[in-house]
Structure formats: C-alpha cells, structure tokens
Amino acid sequence: MADSAKLRHPEKRNRPDNPIQRKPSWIRVKAPTSPKYREVQKLMRDLRLNTVCEEAACPNIGECWSKKHATIMIMGDTCTRACAFCNVATGMPAPLDPMEPANVAIALGGLGLEHVVITSVDRDDLPDGGAAHFGEVIRRIRAAAPDTTIEILTPDFKDKPGALDTISADPPDVFNHNLETVPRLYPGIRPGARYFTSLALLHDYKRQNPTGFTKSGLMVGLGETREEVGQVMDDLRAADVDFLTIGQYLQPTPKHAAIDRFVTPDEFESYAALARGKGFLLVSSSPLTRSSYHAGDDFRRLQAARANRLAVAAE
Numbered sequence: 001m002a003d004s005a006k007l008r009h010p011e012k013r014n015r016p017d018n019p020i021q022r023k024p025s026w027i028r029v030k031a032p033t034s035p036k037y038r039e040v041q042k043l044m045r046d047l048r049l050n051t052v053c054e055e056a057a058c059p060n061i062g063e064c065w066s067k068k069h070a071t072i073m074i075m076g077d078t079c080t081r082a083c084a085f086c087n088v089a090t091g092m093p094a095p096l097d098p099m100e101p102a103n104v105a106i107a108l109g110g111l112g113l114e115h116v117v118i119t120s121v122d123r124d125d126l127p128d129g130g131a132a133h134f135g136e137v138i139r140r141i142r143a144a145a146p147d148t149t150i151e152i153l154t155p156d157f158k159d160k161p162g163a164l165d166t167i168s169a170d171p172p173d174v175f176n177h178n179l180e181t182v183p184r185l186y187p188g189i190r191p192g193a194r195y196f197t198s199l200a201l202l203h204d205y206k207r208q209n210p211t212g213f214t215k216s217g218l219m220v221g222l223g224e225t226r227e228e229v230g231q232v233m234d235d236l237r238a239a240d241v242d243f244l245t246i247g248q249y250l251q252p253t254p255k256h257a258a259i260d261r262f263v264t265p266d267e268f269e270s271y272a273a274l275a276r277g278k279g280f281l282l283v284s285s286s287p288l289t290r291s292s293y294h295a296g297d298d299f300r301r302l303q304a305a306r307a308n309r310l311a312v313a314a315e
C-alpha cells in the first residue's frame with residue numbers, strides 16, 4: 001500500500017509519514033459488495049472514465065454506487081496540483097481525450113440519473129484550465145438527457161482569464177467549488193491555491209449567473225478553529241453562496257496531511273445550526289458529508305428552499 005502510494009504521489013515521497021489514526025465508530029462504513037456497485041464499476045471501466053469516488057478513496061462509495069450515483073472526474077487521472085489532503089496522483093497530465101464528453105454522456109445515460117455531478121483534476125497546463133472541456137461535457141449531457149440536472153465541481157481556474165465566461169456560456173444547474181479549509185491552513189493543505197482566488201470564483205460566478213445555485217465545501221478535523229470556520233461561512237455568504245457542505249477530513253495515506261482530530265457528530269450538527277443562522281439556503285454537515293454525497297436529493301431541497309424564501313419575501 002505504501003509503495004503504490006509513493007508511485008502515485010512521487011512529489012509526496014519526501015513528506016514525513018503521518019500514521020493513520022483509527023477511525024471512531026461514527027466514521028466506519030461497510031465494504032462495497034452490491035451487484036449495482038459492480039455494474040457501475042464495469043460501466044466506468046468500459047468507457048474508460050475516472051471517478052472521484054475511486055480516486056479520492058471516498059468512504060461513501062458502497063452506498064453511492066449501490067444507488068448508481070457516481071461522480072465522474074474528467075480531464076484525466078493526473079492533477080497539476082499537489083494538495084496535502086488529496087489522493088489523486090500529481091504530475092503532467094495526458095492531453096485531453098476528445099471522446100470524453102461523448103463517453104460521459106453515454107455513461108450517465110446508462111445510469112439513468114436525474115442529477116449528475118462532474119468534477120475534474122486541476123489542469124494548470126491548459127490555457128483555459130479545461131473550462132471549454134467542461135462546457136462540452138455539459139452540452140453533451142444536455143443533448144443526451146435534457147431532463148437531467150447538472151452540477152459541476154470545478155478547479156479554481158487560477159490565472160485563467162476568461163475561463164469563468166466560458167463556463168457561464170453553458171451554465172450548469174449547480175456550480176460548486178470547494179474552499180476545502182480555512183485560509184490559515186492553505187499553505188500546508190492547498191499550497192497551489194489561494195483562498196481569495198477561490199472565494200472570488202464563487203462570487204464572480206454568482207454575479208454572472210444570479211439565478212444559478214452555488215455551492216462550496218469544507219473539510220474539518222485539519223486543525224481549524226470554530227471561529228475560523230464561522231469566518232469562512234461569513235465569507236461564503238458575502239459571496240452569495242447558497243449551499244455549504246462540511247465533512248470530516250480523512251487521511252488517504254501516511255504521506256498525506258495528518259488528521260488533527262475527529263469532529264463529533266454533535267459538533268457537525270452545531271456547525272449546521274451556525275451555518276443555517278448565517279443564511280445559507282441549504283447546509284449538509286456530518287462526518288461523512290462530501291461535496292457530491294446525496295447531491296440529487298440536495299438539489300431538489302435547494303430548489304424548494306429558494307422557492308420558499310422567494311414566497312416569504314413576496315408576502
């Protein structure tokens with residue numbers, strides 16, 4: 001395991017080992033075994049698609065795939081960033097696969113979903129960071145499944161002027177970009193990213209698409225304080241972000257950032273109450289919450305919450 005991790009993460013070879021802590025009872029999940037899980041796995045292999053579910057070693061994969069909910073990761077399996085929390089391999093990615101948008105549409109047609117989530121590796125090597133490829137994927141899905149709602153979870157498009165305009169030309173139903181952690185921890189956890197670049201992306205997208213939904217996520221258990229999390233919530237509300245997800249950080253390998261602590265279910269509920277008080281339309285906060293966890297159900301809740309808020313405002 002350690003050897004394969006080193007091969008997948010050559011840039012992380014020199015990091016000291018951080019022994020992986022034993023998970024508390026509220027984190028443990030069952031191994032994936034259902035026939036539907038294997039069906040999804042075969043579909044992804046046959047169409048040569050990557051999923052963040054597998055690449056990020058997501059603990060929810062058994063549950064999500066047994067419901068045929070997978071998050072497809074486009075633009076390859078190699079990322080140009082080296083975030084300390086992420087299990088995706090770092091390096092120089094292969095050229096974009098021109099067949100990928102069509103294959104994504106075929107795969108999603110095969111899964112028959114009402115709501116899909118598409119994410120990607122960071123592609124700092126591309127002039128537009130992959131924005132046009134995201135656009136093509138959205139167009140292909142809409143052509144193949146016009147009733148399917150689309151959520152994209154994008155990179156930060158740092159130093160890629162025009163990328164957001166490209167995304168806004170064919171906007172998704174939900175635009176998601178994760179802040180991941182509090183600004184103080186960025187240098188160690190997201191060294192290639194800048195907190196205010198990510199915040200500005202969310203803010204600018206909403207200004208360009210005022211009727212669209214925006215979403216962002218935080219991992220906790222990395223050493224952040226409650227006050228810092230509250231400040232991030234305020235920043236996200238100032239950027240008019242609608243939906244906040246908060247989940248426990250889990251360390252993929254000993255070469256990744258150590259877990260500072262396991263946040264208890266009660267603390268997650270307390271974070272949810274704090275966020276709701278700050279005005280988010282929707283909050284998902286639990287140990288196993290991930291950006292794309294229950295995304296379809298949450299999208300319907302998001303629509304209902306906005307309709308309700310508009311109705312109250314009109315009274």
Ligand code: SF4
Binds near residue numbers: 052053070071294
């Ligand atoms: S939570 Fe998201 S990344 Fe994890 S298995 Fe479910 S769909 Fe995949």
